[in-house]
Amino acid sequence: MDDDEDDQYIGETININTNNPQKTFSLENLPAEFVSFLAKNEIDPAIYTVTDLPRYVRLNPDPHLTITPQELERELGTRVEPVPGLEAFCRLEGSTKLRNCQAYKDGRIFGMDLSSGIAVYALDVQPGDHVLDICCAPGAKLCMVAGLLTNSGNVRSNRSQSSNQLHMDITGTVTGVDISPHRLSTCRALLKRHRLQQHARLFQADGTTFGVMRPSAIDTIRARIMAGSKSKGHQHQEATSSGKRSLDDDEEEDEQQGHAMEVALESEARKQFHTNYANEAGENSTKRQRPTLDMFSGMAQPQQETLFNGTETPLNQEKVVPFYAPKVLRNDPQLQSEGYKYDKVIVDAECTHDGSIAHILKYESWGWDSFHKNFMAQDRLDSLTDLQRNLLMNGFRLTKAGGIVVYSTCSLSRAQNEDVVAWFLATVRGRAVLEPLPKHALGIPTAACKRPCKDVIAGALGVPSIGAGGVTEGWRGTEAQEAEMAQFQEHVMEMCLRYDPLASRTSGFFLARIRKLA
Numbered sequence: 001m002d003d004d005e006d007d008q009y010i011g012e013t014i015n016i017n018t019n020n021p022q023k024t025f026s027l028e029n030l031p032a033e034f035v036s037f038l039a040k041n042e043i044d045p046a047i048y049t050v051t052d053l054p055r056y057v058r059l060n061p062d063p064h065l066t067i068t069p070q071e072l073e074r075e076l077g078t079r080v081e082p083v084p085g086l087e088a089f090c091r092l093e094g095s096t097k098l099r100n101c102q103a104y105k106d107g108r109i110f111g112m113d114l115s116s117g118i119a120v121y122a123l124d125v126q127p128g129d130h131v132l133d134i135c136c137a138p139g140a141k142l143c144m145v146a147g148l149l150t151n152s153g154n155v156r157s158n159r160s161q162s163s164n165q166l167h168m169d170i171t172g173t174v175t176g177v178d179i180s181p182h183r184l185s186t187c188r189a190l191l192k193r194h195r196l197q198q199h200a201r202l203f204q205a206d207g208t209t210f211g212v213m214r215p216s217a218i219d220t221i222r223a224r225i226m227a228g229s230k231s232k233g234h235q236h237q238e239a240t241s242s243g244k245r246s247l248d249d250d251e252e253e254d255e256q257q258g259h260a261m262e263v264a265l266e267s268e269a270r271k272q273f274h275t276n277y278a279n280e281a282g283e284n285s286t287k288r289q290r291p292t293l294d295m296f297s298g299m300a301q302p303q304q305e306t307l308f309n310g311t312e313t314p315l316n317q318e319k320v321v322p323f324y325a326p327k328v329l330r331n332d333p334q335l336q337s338e339g340y341k342y343d344k345v346i347v348d349a350e351c352t353h354d355g356s357i358a359h360i361l362k363y364e365s366w367g368w369d370s371f372h373k374n375f376m377a378q379d380r381l382d383s384l385t386d387l388q389r390n391l392l393m394n395g396f397r398l399t400k401a402g403g404i405v406v407y408s409t410c411s412l413s414r415a416q417n418e419d420v421v422a423w424f425l426a427t428v429r430g431r432a433v434l435e436p437l438p439k440h441a442l443g444i445p446t447a448a449c450k451r452p453c454k455d456v457i458a459g460a461l462g463v464p465s466i467g468a469g470g471v472t473e474g475w476r477g478t479e480a481q482e483a484e485m486a487q488f489q490e491h492v493m494e495m496c497l498r499y500d501p502l503a504s505r506t507s508g509f510f511l512a513r514i515r516k517l518a
C-alpha cells in the first residue's frame, strides 16, 4: 500500500508541499543500507527529492454521497481538477489537510494516489464481476473496486426514505484478504464510512494459501430477487423504493442456497467484459502478438506441475469465518469448484514501499531503525521475493480461465517487480500472457521498466547455463537461446508499467496485467 492512500495518512500533517521545508528530503541523511539497496536495485535516489507531487482524491460514486469537483473546490478553497480517463479521480493543488474537510468526514472523498487508481483501472472491473484483492488492507483499492461495482452500468444503490436501510442491487462482489487484523479493521472502517460494505467481505488470512472461492449463493439470491420483483408487479414496486426487494429482506430465505445459477445479468456482464477485451485487443494487436515465453518451449525442461497448477482446488475445506461480511455474504457456503473462481484478482503485494515518498518521509521523522527492521534487514528482503511470488501464484490459482490478474507494488526495485513477473510467466508457461496496459489512455508518462534478470528466468524454466556457472558469471545460453531470452526480457519491459515521481509525478508504483489462459 502506498501510504498516500492510508486513511490514517489523510489525517496526518505530512506536507509534501515545498512550503514545508522541514519535511523535504536530504539524500545525505539516508542510511547506508538504504543507499546500498537503492544502488543494487538501480533506483535513482533523486526521486526522494521530489517534494511537490500533486495529491489526488477519488469522489464517492454513491448517489447519496456525491460531490462535484466544483463543490469540493469551493469547500477546500483550492483547485480541484478531474483526471481525464480515470473516472471520479481529481487532482488537488496545495497541501490541504483532508481530515478537516466536511466532504472527507462525510465519506464523499477518498485520498488515493493516481498510480493506485491506475492499478484498479487495469483490472477493468465490470458489472457482475467477482473480484479478489489479496493484500487488501488498509483498503484504498478495495474501496475503489467496491465503488466501481456500485457505480457501473445497471448496478444501483437506493436508500429507503423510511428505514434508512441500504437497498443494493448487487451484481458483483469484492473479497479482500490481508494478514494483519489491525489493518483489516481500518479497511472495514473505510468500507463503512464510504457505505460500500454491502459489496465486500474481508478475510484475515495468509494470501499465499487463502482458498475461499467467490461467493456463490449471491447468484441464487439475486435471481430470486429479480424473479420476485417481476412477479410481484406494481404493488411490490410501491412497497420498495427501488422497485426491488432489499438483499437483507431476502437473505433469510436464500442464504442457505448454495447452487450456482447462471443469471441472465451475469452472462450479460461477461459479454460486456469480452467485448471490451476484444476492442482493446484490436487497438493493441501489435503488442499482443509480441512473443511470450512460448518461444522457450523447444529448450525448456517439461513444466513441473506444482500445488499451484491452476486447476487444483482443495476439497472439503472447512468454512472460513470472514473477518467482516455483510449479512448477505456472511453465510455463503464457500463452494469449491472451478466455476467459482474469481473474474479479476489484484495482488497488491507486500513490498519495501521504497516508491512511496510519503512513506520514506515518515521514516526520516520516525527514525531509520524501524525502517531497517521492517524492510531492509537481509532476512526480510530474502523472504520478500518468495512471499511476492507465492502471493501472485495463489492469486493466479484463484482466477478463472480468461480472467485478469493485476500484480502491483509500491517498490521500484527490479527484484520485486519485473523479476517476479518474469519468474511467474516462466513458471506457468503457456497458461498466462501479459496484456498491454492502458497507459496512454490516461496520458500519464511512465518510467522505463527494468530488464528482468536472466538467472531468474532461466531458473524458473530449468534451462541450464552453458557457461561455467557460479555466482559471478550468471546464466549463459547458446546464441539462439540468448536471442530468445533478450526478446522475452524486452517483452516484459514493454508490457509492464512503472510510475515514478520524476517521470510521472506520482508515487513510485509498478504494475503488470496478466490474462489467465487456462
Ligand SMILES: C[S@@+](CC[C@H](N)C(=O)[O-])C[C@H]1O[C@@H](n2cnc3c(N)ncnc32)[C@H](O)[C@@H]1O
Pocket: 001, 002, 005, 116, 134, 135, 136, 137, 138, 139, 140, 141, 142, 177, 178, 179, 180, 183, 205, 206, 207, 208, 348, 349, 350, 351, 387, 410
Ligand atoms: C502494499 S500493502 C496493501 C495496500 C492495499 N492494497 C491498499 O490499496 O490499501 C500490503 C499489505 O500486505 C499485507 N500482507 C503482508 N503479508 C501478507 C500475506 N502473507 N498475506 C496477506 N496479506 C499480507 C500487509 O498486511 C499489508 O496490508
